[in-house]
Amino acid sequence: MGQIQIEKTNIEGLCIITPTVHKDSRGYFMESYNERDFQEAGLDLRFVQDNQSMSQKGVLRGLHFQKQYPQGKLVRVLKGRVYDVAVDLRKHSATFGKHFGIILTEENKKMFYIPEGFAHGFLVLSDTAEFAYKVTDFYHPGDEGGLAWNDPEIAITWPELKGDYKGNAGSAGYTMEDGSPLLLSEKDELWLPLKESFTF
Template sequence: MDVIATKIPDVLLFKPKVFGDERGFFMETFRQSWFEERDIKVNFVQDNHSSSARGVLRGLHYQIKNPQGKLVRVTAGEVFDVAVDLRKSSPTFGQSVGVYLSAENKNIFWVPPGFAHGFLVLSELAEFNYKCTEYYAPEHDRSLLWNDPALKIDWPLGDIKVPVLSAKDQAALSLAQAETFA
């Protein structure tokens, strides 16, 4: 497993070792020691799987109480995945990291608690899988405005004129308006 540092030190990109032959491939998608070796304490309690069509943008989501750490990967298609630091005490508050995740590159992205998370589907269809460190709590769920100029996220929209958003994400708040973490 190769671990790639990002511009925000707490956000990690894992490049798994993939063993393939004419039968297919094998790879590890999670190992506790990946985190222990970096003094990151994780206890995953929930796995989620979503399927989305091209142009769908999910996010930027976070929970204001019981914040979730997420270990995310794509098993079909491709997405542009983003983590935004919402920890006011962090030197990287309001900054983001964006990475391409696909069934082809098999990369795995660690989004720590205290971050908003979202992704844009670039392929015709994408299957998105993630492990969470806290249970989903809809009463604490929040959405940060995906295109807030303060975030400076360079979404690779290409010919996607307007992403497809849920009603919740259409009503999302800007960074200046959003509840954040201490």
């Protein structure tokens, strides 16, 4: 052990992972994932797929989850800077509907572990960002779920984003601080708020 540091958050299961980075005049080296280190830290995980995306500034992806086949995710930024968010959707959790967010950058090299039972999304704060994540289950078409990114009940404060957080989940009326538009997919424009998506 010793290659990673684990920081717990105020929501059970969510944790921030900081790898040991070895730097010299040539650059740096780090282990982005080591099963033994993770297991010794109490994270006994089985990842089945690696994903990577590139997005421009103002792109907001989320808030996504899978309904019947929930995915745990280990996320990090390879290039650029994003604000990454997880929302607790575990029915019997004391923090159901609560969220936690963190800035992930190519400089801080932090990773964010999001277990099964959470919605996930991120906003790109740099000109472009390359985002990578490992998942504990495969993508299942037709099993997608989502929540409105600006649901006032969840009340995420997205950094560097200007707008009044009222109305539907659409991007109209929102811009980044430098005037860049907020960019959502057609699907992400239509997700409903938490109280309309979950009834117990």
